[in-house]
Amino acid sequence: SAVISQKPSRDICQRGTSLTIQCQVDSQVTMMFWYRQQPGQSLTLIATANQGSEATYESGFVIDKFPISRPNLTFSTLTVSNMSPEDSSIYLCGGWQNTEAFFGQGTRLTVV
Amino acid sequence: KNQVEQSPQSLIILEGKNCTLQCNYTVSPFSNLRWYKQDTGRGPVSLTIMTFSENTKSNGRYTATLDADTKQSSLHITASQLSDSASYICVVSPGNSNYQLIWGAGTKLIIKP
Helix, strand or coil, X not given: CCXXXXXXXXXXXXXXXXXXXXXXXXXXXXXXXXXXXXXXXXXXXXXXXXXXXXXXXXXXXXXXXXXXXXXXXCEEEEEECCCCHHHCEEEEEEEXXXXXXXXXXXXXXXXX | CCCEEEECCEEEEECCCCEXXXXXXXXXXXXXXXXXXXXXXXXXXXEEEEECCCCEEEECCEEEEEECCCCEEEEEECCCCHHHCEEEEEEEXXXXXXXCCEECCCEEEEEEC
8 A cells, every 4th residue: 555654644733833744645545534542542534635625624623723735746845833732642644545544654743 | 422441440460361352332223343452652543453253353363243133242352462452442333424433431451570
């Protein structure tokens, strides 16, 4: 399956600032997605993103807080804006290739 | 409501022993069921994916079973190794959505030497 490089792998950020997470796929992928995983919890879908169109956000997530870019078929970014300690979590990008859903290594974000 | 429930929540076994993790789902219509392994602080890695017509699928020491009638699946790990320590997550895709994934809470497995 495709391989995703996600960075940064971890970061500690001050509240009120923003962090952009990048994901690069080694092959073309139609649909990419972003998940959040809070400590000890399962994955929660933030949004899905197709190349050239606006991301589709799940209930509870809004574009102003989590803007997503998808400029081409191999790259996507997620920005966590105006961060608060409640945003401390692991953020995972991924994509679909045929019926396979594959994931990046995750970004562990701590907001202080 | 579409749900995936896993048991046990956590499990500790000795290295070399076998174990079986359980998954029950209420997702309907059903498309496929996946098992993922997630090491602490890392992204999930796919172990198996099974469709309605498949009863069992193996990936090395991992064997998944599926009973679509009772809506149950299991993941059996043979001759466990320390590197098997991870969370194992059961994920079901509904039949009416190509890209939707319904996630279980996972079973945290700890292998002790």
